[in-house]
Amino acid sequence: MVQGIVGVNTSERHNRQNILINITMFHDVAMAARYDDVKHTINYSSVCKAVMAYTEDSHHYTLESLATGIAKVCCMQFGVEEVIVKVDKPCVLSLARAPSLEIARTRDFFLREKEREEKEKILFAHHEIKVEDTKEVQEKEPVKKNEKLHKVYLSLGSNLGKRDVNIYRALKALTEFCNIIATASLYETPPAYVLDQPHFLNSACLVETALGPEELLAKLKSIESTQGRKEGGIRYGPRCIDLDILLYDNIHIHTETLTIPHPRIPERDFVLGPLADIAPKYVHPVLKKTIAQLFQDLGTVSLTRVLPVPNKKEDAQSILLPLGKRTYIMGILNVTPDSFSDGGDNLDAESALISAQKMVEAGVNIIDVGGQSTRPGAPYVPVEEELTRVLPVIKAIRENETTKNVLISIDTFSSQVAEEAILAGANIINDVSGGKIDEKILSVAYRHEVPVVLMHMRGTPSDMQSKENLKYPKGKLLETVAQFLTERAEAAQRAGIPRWHIILDPGIGFAKKPKHNLQLLRELKRLRNLTGESYATLIGASKKKFIGIITSQDDPKERGWGTAATTTAAVSGGADLIRVHDVKEQRDVALVADAIFRV
Numbered sequence: 001m002v003q004g005i006v007g008v009n010t011s012e013r014h015n016r017q018n019i020l021i022n023i024t025m026f027h028d029v030a031m032a033a034r035y036d037d038v039k040h041t042i043n044y045s046s047v048c049k050a051v052m053a054y055t056e057d058s059h060h061y062t063l064e065s066l067a068t069g070i071a072k073v074c075c076m077q078f079g080v081e082e083v084i085v086k087v088d089k090p091c092v093l094s095l096a097r098a099p100s101l102e103i104a105r106t107r108d109f110f111l112r113e114k115e116r117e118e119k120e121k122i123l124f125a126h127h128e129i130k131v132e133d134t135k136e137v138q139e140k141e142p143v144k145k146n147e148k149l150h151k152v153y154l155s156l157g158s159n160l161g162k163r164d165v166n167i168y169r170a171l172k173a174l175t176e177f178c179n180i181i182a183t184a185s186l187y188e189t190p191p192a193y194v195l196d197q198p199h200f201l202n203s204a205c206l207v208e209t210a211l212g213p214e215e216l217l218a219k220l221k222s223i224e225s226t227q228g229r230k231e232g233g234i235r236y237g238p239r240c241i242d243l244d245i246l247l248y249d250n251i252h253i254h255t256e257t258l259t260i261p262h263p264r265i266p267e268r269d270f271v272l273g274p275l276a277d278i279a280p281k282y283v284h285p286v287l288k289k290t291i292a293q294l295f296q297d298l299g300t301v302s303l304t305r306v307l308p309v310p311n312k313k314e315d316a317q318s319i320l321l322p323l324g325k326r327t328y329i330m331g332i333l334n335v336t337p338d339s340f341s342d343g344g345d346n347l348d349a350e351s352a353l354i355s356a357q358k359m360v361e362a363g364v365n366i367i368d369v370g371g372q373s374t375r376p377g378a379p380y381v382p383v384e385e386e387l388t389r390v391l392p393v394i395k396a397i398r399e400n401e402t403t404k405n406v407l408i409s410i411d412t413f414s415s416q417v418a419e420e421a422i423l424a425g426a427n428i429i430n431d432v433s434g435g436k437i438d439e440k441i442l443s444v445a446y447r448h449e450v451p452v453v454l455m456h457m458r459g460t461p462s463d464m465q466s467k468e469n470l471k472y473p474k475g476k477l478l479e480t481v482a483q484f485l486t487e488r489a490e491a492a493q494r495a496g497i498p499r500w501h502i503i504l505d506p507g508i509g510f511a512k513k514p515k516h517n518l519q520l521l522r523e524l525k526r527l528r529n530l531t532g533e534s535y536a537t538l539i540g541a542s543k544k545k546f547i548g549i550i551t552s553q554d555d556p557k558e559r560g561w562g563t564a565a566t567t568t569a570a571v572s573g574g575a576d577l578i579r580v581h582d583v584k585e586q587r588d589v590a591l592v593a594d595a596i597f598r599v
Contacts, residue, residue: 005059020088025080063101071105082106149208153247156203160240163201164308173223178207184274185534186500187303193236204274269301277534327590330366330579331359335389336373349392357402362584370411374461398425415440422448434488442495451501454488456481458511469511482530505538514546524573540579541566564589572597
């Protein structure tokens, strides 16, 4: 009696069933009598173990397919001349045609099949087999050194050590022989199969490579070995890094070392969830269903999308921020003389530290330190001046007992400021230009493996509210903003930043009229759907001018109540982070809004 996945119905694909296996083997025992060794005998205990492992690790759609696979194990792995395999499903679905099946196969049958597969493999290696394009990526495949680049979906997982770092480093290693086209979000998942082990972090990526399937598999195993994964150990047990080929172009192959599509895709939420981020419309070449349909068929899943933020403590694990369950508060700490609300309040490190301490005591999650005002019409501040403003504040926060563990983001569009701020202790980059003013800032985020906020803005803070920058195609505000954010997210991924480190911000108040700001808040869910809900979202509407126009409050400090309404709207629209001046008050608003809207 073995448990395995056999059948075509939804419940049969996701629930293991009891399977009875009876095997009759025919073998020439005369050979064993002529030689004083064991190589001509059959170890029946080993046969049982191999058949059990094969059945538990496969997921066949018919009993005939399962029985044929078992017969192949007996004939090819153990040298059996002929075998009869009978498989029974005692708990077969009432509408299924047959609860049992019996087949007979010979070793010669599988040897002929192997010879045919080898011929096909040689043809494939020389690119003489035409492979249909994937359903998800329709554009013409580029050519590199006269070789066809194949589109491959890979899974990445880790549950030992610095899990997110392990996966990030594996992505970087992939760039040596692959072009990374897209990455999925990062998900924390409970272990499968072997339950007594730490939770996993899982993701997926789409790559282009000239390598054949077996060559690519060898490269992936090499990365695993380099990062410290050892051969052997518990099957489905703990591992520092796990890399698998899920889908390769649109082909279906099966060898002794590799099966494509990966046989366990339909039963694994930790594979389908990430795949649905980057290939929802890809049609599984065997199941003939889209990834989105397969994911939906699973029903209940155990995935938590997370935003990992590097911890500045030496050798400490990254801080994981679960997304979709609560709203995180980013407190504004402007070290400027001319910011529209708190300009001049924190001109030196001492006063800025006092403000930071109050934020921490009020429950802030991230403190956003900025040395360049981005209010409409703000003049450009030289890099040297910006550094003089922000670095002492970041260092003071890191050295203070009350504030040393708080997350810090650096509000800048300068790559030099971003880099030095990270070295001083910042954890996140917040760029109001979306990486357009200084594109090197994306390389900084990639090198230091930190999240980056990419915001929608036209022009620069000094001219963003010009007549030209306020023009949007009629009825296309959301589409225009979404297109910009999607392009910037793709640029970040091309720079090597994974999706889980990209935070999108629609830019409330930046190159927007009051009616634009209200529409973005009102239709945030639709905007997120246009950009892809797998990206984290930040909203920064705190005390901005459109609130003052509505409430007739000229003094930004008096716009707290109006800001509370924007916080509620942001939470209801699915925002993950809100950037605010009044941490204590807006935290309370977010907590109640979370209780109302997060279900």
